Amino acid sequence: MNSKTLRAVTATGILSFAGIVVETAMNVAFPTLMSDFHVSTSAVQWLTTGYLLVLALVIPTSSFLKRSFKTKNLFIISNLFFILGTVAAMVAPSFAIILLGRLIQGIGTGIALPLMFNIIVEQVPISKTGTVMGFANLIIAIAPAVGPTMGGFIVKMFGWRVIFLVLLPLLVISLILGITSITQKSAIEHLKFDFISWIILAIAFSSLVFATNQASISGWLDWRVIVLLLVSVIAIIGFYKYSKKPQHPLIRTNVFLNWRFDLSMIALMISQFSILGTSFLLPNFAQLSLHQNAFIAGLLLLPGTTLGIFLSLLGGKMYDVWGARKPIMLGFILYAIATLLFSIFMPKMTIWMIIIFFAIAIMGQAFSSGNTMTSGLHQVENQFSTDANAVLNTVQQLAGALGTSIVATIVAEHQNVTHQIAFGTMIGVRTAFCLLFILQLIALLFTFLVTQKSSKEK
Numbered sequence: 001m002n003s004k005t006l007r008a009v010t011a012t013g014i015l016s017f018a019g020i021v022v023e024t025a026m027n028v029a030f031p032t033l034m035s036d037f038h039v040s041t042s043a044v045q046w047l048t049t050g051y052l053l054v055l056a057l058v059i060p061t062s063s064f065l066k067r068s069f070k071t072k073n074l075f076i077i078s079n080l081f082f083i084l085g086t087v088a089a090m091v092a093p094s095f096a097i098i099l100l101g102r103l104i105q106g107i108g109t110g111i112a113l114p115l116m117f118n119i120i121v122e123q124v125p126i127s128k129t130g131t132v133m134g135f136a137n138l139i140i141a142i143a144p145a146v147g148p149t150m151g152g153f154i155v156k157m158f159g160w161r162v163i164f165l166v167l168l169p170l171l172v173i174s175l176i177l178g179i180t181s182i183t184q185k186s187a188i189e190h191l192k193f194d195f196i197s198w199i200i201l202a203i204a205f206s207s208l209v210f211a212t213n214q215a216s217i218s219g220w221l222d223w224r225v226i227v228l229l230l231v232s233v234i235a236i237i238g239f240y241k242y243s244k245k246p247q248h249p250l251i252r253t254n255v256f257l258n259w260r261f262d263l264s265m266i267a268l269m270i271s272q273f274s275i276l277g278t279s280f281l282l283p284n285f286a287q288l289s290l291h292q293n294a295f296i297a298g299l300l301l302l303p304g305t306t307l308g309i310f311l312s313l314l315g316g317k318m319y320d321v322w323g324a325r326k327p328i329m330l331g332f333i334l335y336a337i338a339t340l341l342f343s344i345f346m347p348k349m350t351i352w353m354i355i356i357f358f359a360i361a362i363m364g365q366a367f368s369s370g371n372t373m374t375s376g377l378h379q380v381e382n383q384f385s386t387d388a389n390a391v392l393n394t395v396q397q398l399a400g401a402l403g404t405s406i407v408a409t410i411v412a413e414h415q416n417v418t419h420q421i422a423f424g425t426m427i428g429v430r431t432a433f434c435l436l437f438i439l440q441l442i443a444l445l446f447t448f449l450v451t452q453k454s455s456k457e458k
Contacts, residue, residue, distance in 0.1 A: 006135075008182045009116055009139075014177070020182035022105070024152065047098065052397055055110045060390050060391075062393070067189045071119065081107045084170060085104030087164075101164075126227070127177065133316050137366075137369065200239040200242060201235070203235045204232045208229070208401075215405055254384055255384050255391060256391075262295070265395055269399035280403075281407055301358060303355055325452075334442075338361035342433040368443075377389060
């Protein structure tokens with residue numbers, strides 16, 4: 001592996017970093033935006049929901065884009081989209097323009113995120129894939145650590161527009177790195193874009209995102225949520241069946257015929273579901289049950305997230321040395337221990353317990369998440385790697401949205417039943433961690449099955 005490849009991964013990683021850091025930083029600015037533009041909580045939440053929806057619509061096209069266009073051209077386009085969205089949001093005179101800027105940023109990130117992993121799979125030797133994947137995840141992992149703290153500081157000292165301003169130098173650095181390092185390794189194919197498949201996917205993902213957004217307001221048993229979920233399921237089934245017909249489908253569904261890939265995909269979804277669910281639960285518990293302010297609640301996650309930054313590299317190195325089974329299973333075991341500890345000690349939880357237990361969870365996440373994606377990509381033949389990458393990156397975004405929404409609904413239900421915010425929040429958070437514990441056991445079982453006597457992993 002040469003330095004050009006590492007610079008190419010860094011260039012695409014910076015774009016992914018920028019997308020996550022602005023998302024987490026803007027969460028802190030929501031109250032200010034609501035006041036400045038006179039919008040409701042449900043309206044301002046679309047800065048995140050809309051961004052995730054665009055990601056879910058753009059990422060599935062990554063296999064087609066990678067095979068149809070030069071890698072460097074795709075990177076330049078994604079970077080320019082992100083810069084355009086950033087500038088639009090920074091100078092926005094209205095909430096609608098900020099939302100438009102976030103959606104444009106989503107297009108840029110949606111192209112760049114799978115492009116980074118495609119470069120790794122295509123240009124990095126298999127013996128070094130784990131380490132480089134760890135490096136890529138390290139770049140992305142820094143964002144949640146610095147986002148809330150940076151956002152809170154900037155909003156307090158300079159105003160929310162500066163959040164977008166400070167991203168511009170990073171984006172220019174990313175653009176220069178990409179232009180000077182990204183090379184073309186695969187031949188360009190002349191493919192026809194499958195609009196029908198994309199429209200079906202758009203219906204499926206839009207329905208799912210709207211359903212989760214509505215569920216956080218009215219609960220999962222609301223008739224509108226049930227109808228939207230049914231539409232999403234029917235559309236996904238329709239997409240799978242239709243994709244077998246076109247000569248050049250949007251995503252070649254052959255990847256789903258590999259049961260090891262399917263189980264890896266589910267394990268990755270559980271990992272993303274869990275970490276975003278946990279990141280929602282703990283700050284809310286700290287504020288509503290322990291009566292800490294927002295700044296302290298955000299700082300509680302900083303030590304663990306900082307630890308995860310460095311362990312991402314170690315996790316990738318473990319994959320290269322030991323293979324997939326040991327680091328991934330160790331990761332899910334650690335996360336299971338953390339969720340069990342949260343469940344047991346929740347009624348007597350202290351700030352120090354939160355910091356320690358969350359650090360254990362982050363250790364598990366660092367060892368399992370990136371390595372599960374690497375393992376999943378290694379389960380399919382090289383010709384289907386771009387399709388597998390598109391699938392894994394898409395389900396990651398959807399699982400993250402589901403994780404936040406489902407645990408939020410669990411907490412809200414317990415708050416309504418008990419009619420006591422502090423006590424109801426504690427019971428709801430405890431129930432949510434019980435769910436996360438069960439999910440870790442499922443992911444552990446799937447990892448054991450995937451890595452058992454796998455010739456590809458050997």
